[in-house]
Amino acid sequence: MKQIINDLLAQALRELEQSSQIPPRLGVDIQVTPSKDPGQGDFASNVALVLAKPAGMPPRELAAAIVGRLAACDSIDRVEIAGPGFINFFVASALSQSVINRILEQGDRFGGSAQGAGVKVQVEFVSANPTGPLHVGHGRGAAYGATLANLLAFVGYEVQKEYYVNDAGRQMHILGTSTWLRYLELCGETIDFPSNGYQGDYVWDIAATLHREQGERFRKPAAQAFADVCADFPQGDKERHVDDLIANAHGLLGEDEYRVVFDLALDTLVDVIRNDLHAFGVDFDCWFSERSLGDEGLIEQAITRLQDNGYVYEEGGALWFRSTDFGDEKDRVVRRDNGQTTYFASDIAYHMNKFERGFDKVINIWGADHHGYIPRVKASLSALGYVADNLEVQLVQFANLFENGEKIAMSTRSGEFVTLRQLREDVGLDAARFFYVMRKAEQHMDFDLDLAREQSSDNPVYYLQYAHARICSVRRQCAEKGIEVSTQTANLLRLDNEHEQALIKQLSLFPERVESAANRREPHLVVNYLRELANHFHSWYNAHQFIVGDTELRDARIALAAAVAQVLRNGLNLMGVSAPEKM
RNA sequence: GCGCUCGUAGCUCAGUUGGAUAGAGUGUUGGCCUCCGAAGCCAAAGGUCGUGGGUUCGACUCCCGCCGAGCGCGCCA
Numbered sequence: 101m102k103q104i105i106n107d108l109l110a111q112a113l114r115e116l117e118q119s120s121q122i123p124p125r126l127g128v129d130i131q132v133t134p135s136k137d138p139g140q141g142d143f144a145s146n147v148a149l150v151l152a153k154p155a156g157m158p159p160r161e162l163a164a165a166i167v168g169r170l171a172a173c174d175s176i177d178r179v180e181i182a183g184p185g186f187i188n189f190f191v192a193s194a195l196s197q198s199v200i201n202r203i204l205e206q207g208d209r210f211g212g213s214a215q216g217a218g219v220k221v222q223v224e225f226v227s228a229n230p231t232g233p234l235h236v237g238h239g240r241g242a243a244y245g246a247t248l249a250n251l252l253a254f255v256g257y258e259v260q261k262e263y264y265v266n267d268a269g270r271q272m273h274i275l276g277t278s279t280w281l282r283y284l285e286l287c288g289e290t291i292d293f294p295s296n297g298y299q300g301d302y303v304w305d306i307a308a309t310l311h312r313e314q315g316e317r318f319r320k321p322a323a324q325a326f327a328d329v330c331a332d333f334p335q336g337d338k339e340r341h342v343d344d345l346i347a348n349a350h351g352l353l354g355e356d357e358y359r360v361v362f363d364l365a366l367d368t369l370v371d372v373i374r375n376d377l378h379a380f381g382v383d384f385d386c387w388f389s390e391r392s393l394g395d396e397g398l399i400e401q402a403i404t405r406l407q408d409n410g411y412v413y414e415e416g417g418a419l420w421f422r423s424t425d426f427g428d429e430k431d432r433v434v435r436r437d438n439g440q441t442t443y444f445a446s447d448i449a450y451h452m453n454k455f456e457r458g459f460d461k462v463i464n465i466w467g468a469d470h471h472g473y474i475p476r477v478k479a480s481l482s483a484l485g486y487v488a489d490n491l492e493v494q495l496v497q498f499a500n501l502f503e504n505g506e507k508i509a510m511s512t513r514s515g516e517f518v519t520l521r522q523l524r525e526d527v528g529l530d531a532a533r534f535f536y537v538m539r540k541a542e543q544h545m546d547f548d549l550d551l552a553r554e555q556s557s558d559n560p561v562y563y564l565q566y567a568h569a570r571i572c573s574v575r576r577q578c579a580e581k582g583i584e585v586s587t588q589t590a591n592l593l594r595l596d597n598e599h600e601q602a603l604i605k606q607l608s609l610f611p612e613r614v615e616s617a618a619n620r621r622e623p624h625l626v627v628n629y630l631r632e633l634a635n636h637f638h639s640w641y642n643a644h645q646f647i648v649g650d651t652e653l654r655d656a657r658i659a660l661a662a663a664v665a666q667v668l669r670n671g672l673n674l675m676g677v678s679a680p681e682k683m
Numbered sequence: 684g685c686g687c688u689c690g691u692a693g694c695u696c697a698g699u700u701g702g703a704u705a706g707a708g709u710g711u712u713g714g715c716c717u718c719c720g721a722a723g724c725c726a727a728a729g730g731u732c733g734u735g736g737g738u739u740c741g742a743c744u745c746c747c748g749c750c751g752a753g754c755g756c757g758c759c760a
Binding site for chain 2 (some may be wrong): 121131133134135136137140144146149152153158159182183184185186266268269270271272289339370415417418419420429430432433434435436437438440442443444446467468469470471472473474495497498510538539540542544545558560562563565566567569570573574576577578581609612616620624625627628631632638639641642643645646647648682683
């Protein structure tokens with residue numbers, strides 16, 4: 101429809117140019133937008149305002165000239181000039197009502213498109229360190245990423261969802277050593293647990309599994325484990341304290357034995373995370389191991405490639421990547437003077453690998469605290485010869501958690517946090533998923549746990565679900581009363597009151613709103629849309645009876661309601677929220 | 684100090700990329716079930732869009748300064 105109006109306007113402008121009423125080649129994008137006020141028609145264009153100055157005519161006069169040249173069209177009932185010079189278009193009702201049949205025919209495909217056909221996109225999200233269960237802070241990225249992936253798939257992209265498992269770093273060694281120390285305690289050793297170790301109960305669970313399955317195979321005297329270890333906080337340095345403990349664990353157990361403990365902790369937590377996410381309605385296509393990058397020589401390969409391209413130099417015994425050549429604020433170390441490659445080097449290799457796997461577009465969803473990291477990763481891609489813009493980083497702001505009116509800090513280390521699982525069990529999957537994607541991802545968000553728990557019935561998700569349930573209820577009523585409903589005999593032209601007009605228009609907007617949400621990576625636009633749709637529906641429901649004696653009208657209204665239900669389902673489905681038939 | 688993300692109704696947030704009288708939810712105050720589900724509807728009240736300039740037919744939106752909030756600036760991951 102937009103396109104039709106656009107063409108009409110373009111044609112009128114060409115005619116004006118030819119008759120020299122306006123100067124040639126003003127070359128402006130014609131904008132056609134849906135109107136918000138029904139009094140302003142269905143669509144409006146501001147061409148006359150934009151062209152007024154270059155054409156040297158007052159906007160309203162120009163608008164009149166354009167309207168005078170508009171070709172007749174069955175789709176348009178009438179055209180009006182309003183305000184400072186807007187041109188408002190009123191769409192013929194027969195045409196707008198045809199959307200109902202289109203929705204009922206297309207079913208769960210309505211709103212989708214083939215915009216992204218043939219384009220491979222990877223969405224990487226969550227990727228939390230497997231050092232503990234996911235907490236509510238991870239929920240936002242999980243819900244956002246999953247919804248974005250659904251949206252992209254819906255508009256035709258070939259989407260792969262990936263979780264990057266940080267299984268190689270120091271944090272993991274702290275976890276492995278924490279597990280081993282708890283295990284020693286279970287063996288009967290007396291231990292002063294490091295303040296910087298992982299103190300959550302889940303570490304006890306893993307240690308217990310180890311003890312149950314392996315007996316005392318890994319037992320060493322506590323005195324040896326703590327031999328020559330730097331003092332812990334507050335007397336000493338808590339960071340060195342754990343590092344020394346890690347070194348002792350390695351030395352006492354030997355590499356192979358240490359690995360058994362380490363891998364048990366790792367595998368257990370990855371399983372926990374995978375299960376938590378699955379229960380949250382989020383499933384990944386690929387779990388990519390950081391450790392595999394080194395094992396398969398990809399890190400060395402990436403560094404060599406940077407070297408070959410001339411972006412690497414040595415200084416102070418370390419190897420540096422000249423990221424400042426690509427706008428980064430300083431150069432970055434890729435190999436330390438002790439010979440170890442940095443986390444950044446792994447990330448370079450990881451991103452290189454993503455593009456080697458053939459993705460046209462790579463979307464990373466990161467917590468806002470990682471924003472400073474973007475320039476160097478993009479720099480590395482440019483240096484490797486890729487198009488840096490094909491990597492897109494979407495930042496998700498933290499949710500501030502409030503409980504009892506106070507902001508609560510969460511720490512995986514101390515074990516003090518609310519898990520994603522607890523949240524879901526408290527408020528339910530639908531409310532939790534909806535809550536997270538309700539707001540724009542870059543917006544700082546306050547998450548009131550008490551409100552979420554105790555007044556979860558206030559969650560706006562129920563407003564949408566209720567609309568759906570009401571429609572299903574009407575259909576049940578018809579069945580109980582033995583009323584046959586047929587969309588074939590419906591006369592959609594009877595849907596002529598203002599509520600119905602508004603509702604039909606809202607339905608017709610769904611595909612473009614979905615596309616816009618996908619292209620802008622803003623799932624909350626779908627939420628806003630669905631709320632508007634539900635609002636129009638509830639107003640209509642309160643103002644009119646559906647089950648009336650006039651079969652032509654009854655069938656038309658029920659067809660419209662069925663179309664609303666279909667769009668609600670399609671929208672909720674994108675967010676991983678159910679559309680119940682009863683509540 | 685530099686950089687990123689922000690600042691809109693009492694509270695939580697939208698605002699279709701520069702358009703018409705800045706909108707929802709929640710809270711407050713009224714009204715609506717003899718009727719398909721009141722988890723709903725209708726109405727009222729509530730605003731210097733942080734602030735001061737600039738750009739233009741037109742600014743919540745774009746540019747600059749200032750104030751305030753969160754985050755980031757390591758041979759950590």
